[in-house]
Amino acid sequence: MKRLLQILIWTAVAALGAVALGTIAFHRGEPINATWFVLAAVCFYLVAYRVYSAFIAAKLLALDNTRATPAERRDDGRDFVPTNKWVLFGHHFAAIAGPGPLVGPTLAAQFGYLPGTLWLIAGAAFAGCVQDFVILFCSIRRDGKTLGEMARDEVSKRGGLIAQLAVLTIMIILLAVVALVVVNALKSSPWATFTLAMTIPIALLLGVYLRYFRPGRVLEASFIGVALVLFVVVAGQWVADSPYLAKVFTLGGVTLAFAIIAYGFAASALPVWLLLAPRDYLSAFIKAGAIFSLAAGILLVRPQVLMPPLTRFVDGSGPVFAGKIFPFCFITIACGAISGFHSLISSGTTPKMIQREGHARFIGYGAMLLESFVGVMAMVAACAMTPGVYFAINSPASIVGATPEAAAATISSWGYPLSAGTMTGLAHAVGEQTLLNRAGGAPSLAVGMAQIFSSTIGGERLLSIWYHFAIMFEALFILTVLDAGTRVGRFMIQELGGRVWKPMGRMNWMPGILLSSALIVGAWGYFLYQGVVDPLGGINSLWPLFGISNQLLAAVALVVATTILLKMGRLKWIWVTLLPMAWLVVITMTASYQKIFSANVRIGFLSQANSLAAQIAAGKIAAAKIADTQRNIFNLRLDAAVTAVLAAMILVLLVEALAQWYAILSRDKEPVLQETPYVATQWAEGD
């Protein structure tokens, strides 16, 4: 009887999901309500979790709850700490969910709501969650080894080096692109700049409090910090209204870029307790609060989605970034569907804290489903605004024009009606001088979120406060990624440098710290500066590069996972990791090829460089701009080279892995699995 009831309930959930998915896929004409998106996503996730993750846990991985996990065997109260599965879920989710699932879907909304939403939902269930889950499992079975160590042990030494280099490369591109998102959100906005600048003294205050007055009392310090941050969001309004202060905090893109570069250097070189850790605490609480509020807001307001399912830009001529749905939708939305970076978390802290192997399903697969849901909500928030407004905020001036009148005329001519007054009125309502040409996703998401929040609390009157709250929230946790990433990058450079010159490897040697901090900050700072001065808006070239590198890392993770599973004799079910891996290789290779060689100057780095060079040769560039153009040409060729290196890395790794797979399958050599030996758990069932 109970079984029958279960079957009936799950059939109903599946049917509801199918109806909701069908509705968002085939709906045309009138706007569609956002509730359909929530229903489609949640039902799909529930069924995927109930069926697919259970299948992976039982058949592919054969999770074994009688086997002691590293947290049980090596419990030291520091790294290896057995942790309740709900707490660890929260931990893991806070670590994997960054700005990516918010920004990527917002940018991909230029194709319409449909391609991005489908990729977010299906990509997560069949690729992203699988990667996170399987890598977590592999790392648990290896005492919490990192992805790089597993690649070295299970694939080859070269595989390990490639994984390490891929991580460093992705880190540099990631840090540059997220910094660019912050620059585009803050430029010419005294309110937002003041609010974000104030989070630095607040973090320093908390740092000193936690270090000297109440060591480790994270909760009370965070409550004080969050209250202060909310106060400076409101206080920003007074700064924007004061003629003198507004002038001080109104900064251009280049100045902001240098300020962020200086901040990154300071956060990397200063003691971690002073700036980095307290900011991270603040960010974790505000992130959890904002994501929860966004979900609650969407459910309460149930906004209409005004963006059509597909826009005219599916042909690749999009103003936000150039390129067709295939492969660029799948590159633009990395986090939220599949993100290689997650494999570093799944093979980092989480495997050392898990109590039971069986929890890996809930934590690895489940947390990624939740991140995908955040992506779907970001898509809803971006698509709930008028398409004309969305394109005005996200398109660079070189395409739509720099004035409200020019932008309104261009965007209306595309078939998305927009009046200049709408943009001026909206900017005024959110307390900004302008909202035009702010490519990067953060401002348009903030407008979407502010509209949803203000429909729940405060109405039009609080729109500006909600907008700046949303900007602060995005910028705050982007900066957390930035400073934490810069510090990790510094350690990687010190470690790699230590192989060549011993003193560099000493983690507390001050000249080494300063030099490696300067190197990592210089690397991402260079790409950031290049993005800021790029006439096409920077996001057009940097975001795809980030997507390619992130998906490349995911492919690396899936290659490692497939190799391990083959060694475990799971050939029958190998398609579970093999198919998403093949898909990632296809999209990263196609996107890399197009970004390097496409004849379309908005897509191909080389053709754009050649076109600019031809313009200089033909005397079409003014003498004053020749130096700038030559620098632009160099940068484009550098981007092409970086893309080529990324593509070459995955090809080399793939060849290494194929040789391994052939040897295993043809039984040329006995597969050697580097698993820690089985130890039976001492804990009672149900602990």
Place this chain on the structure above:
Amino acid sequence: MKALWLQLEEAMRNFWRGVRQWSGDSAYETYLTCAQRQLGQKPMSATEFYVEQLNRKYSRPNRCC
């Protein structure tokens, strides 16, 4: 009614314990319990543990994109 109240109290206590664990607020207490089990080692002070734990945590990728 009383049983329901007790259940609610228990749930709230578990929730609070979870939030403290999640945020790291109770990390030192967890460490001390573990250190007491491992005889022969003098446990670190709260400040030493806090700084040491942060240095370890932020030397590897712990925040994703």
